[in-house]
Amino acid sequence: MDLQLLRLFVTIVDSGGFAAAQGKLGVAQSTISTQMAKLEVRLGFRLCERGKSGFKLTAKGTKVYQSAGKLLDAVGAFTRETQAVSDTLIGELRIGLSELLAPQILELIGNSVGHYRARAHDVTLNIITGTPDELETMLLSGKLDIAIGYFSINHAALTYQRLFTEVQKLYCGKHHPLFSAASVTAEALNRADKVSHAYRMKSVGARFVAERQNAISERVEADLIFILSGAHISFLPEHVAKPWLDAGKVKELLPADFGYTVDFQLTTPNRQDLSEALIVFRDQIIETFRVAGH
Structure with a gap:
């Protein structure tokens, strides 16, 4: 008590x-x-x-x-x-997941949890979602045991293993002037007001910086709101944009030039004393994604 x-x-x-x-x-x-x-x-x-x-x-x-x-x-x-003295997996496992993962990715993680439960029915599982910065901070401070996300910097205190790739593209909403433009040029994008992301990966696509950046976002939902406002352009994961694209409410902007991919990684503390419950869960996630061809 x-x-x-x-x-x-x-x-x-x-x-x-x-x-x-x-x-x-x-x-x-x-x-x-x-x-x-x-x-x-x-x-x-x-x-x-x-x-x-x-x-x-x-x-x-x-x-x-x-x-x-x-x-x-x-x-x-x-x-x-x-x-270590028993085959029974016990304790608590704190799992961090990046926000708004694709449905097929969530299904694979769910399958992993199902297989894990067959052996580790006594382990308390706590799933927490957040931005890459939040997940990384919680891993480094010991508030998470394992996380799936994309990280721009590799810390020596953490171990990373690639799991899958996500496609990001640049979009505007139907109320934005570029939506109805017959053609879109890089110069026109430079004049547009782009959402700024402190946590974005430092890839070729993510390094695109417009002349104006009067909106700041730390979450994908906020990116989408800025896009739908018609006042800003921003990057979105392809699977998040798809229903809005299909409904004719957003438009891709020069995907061949500014689209980019992000590697999502399975991340754990770089320690020798990882619990057996964590090791088994980590290995189960890796095996599930390997079998699925990622």
Whole structure:
């Protein structure tokens, strides 16, 4: 019980408060408050202040948060070490996935999870989606065990293996002047207002920079909104653009010149003490994509 309460406390602090922690914990705020009160009673002092002024740790709460982090890290290390003495896969596996993957890719990942479950029915699986930057940050900070995404920089602390390739193309919406243009030139694209992406791969296509970039996006959904507005052009994964292209609401812009491919990679921490649960899942993903011809 003490470990569960400490995990809850750490999650609340990492989230920035009770309300923000609801989604991660999957429980109501009233339940979180009750559990926190129970922890404070067991410890004998107040850990945080919460109310209209917001969430704030007390001085003692800060010390407990630091100590709890060390304790939970030690528990994780103990779990990994004891797995070696049994064929039973146990523990928690935190899996990061890039946003808006193609349907066929999601199906392959789902098949991998199904095969994995046949052996690892006791492992708790937690799937988190995010941008490449978010996934990479969580891997480096130990908040993810494995991730599938595309990354512009290879960190020495991480191990990468290519899984599949995604096609990105440049698009405008039907309300954009280029949509009805008889022909589109590179010069016309340079004058258009292109969405800026801090996380995009440094490929030939992604390096295209227009004279104006008055929109910034970190997610594919935002790219699509900017395109549909008719005020901006942007890159999109081909599978995301397809239904809008089929409906006549977006248009490809010089795909032969500005289309590019992105390699999605399976990424894990570069450590020797990976848990057996993680190793088995990693190998299952690799095998599923290999059989599918990726």
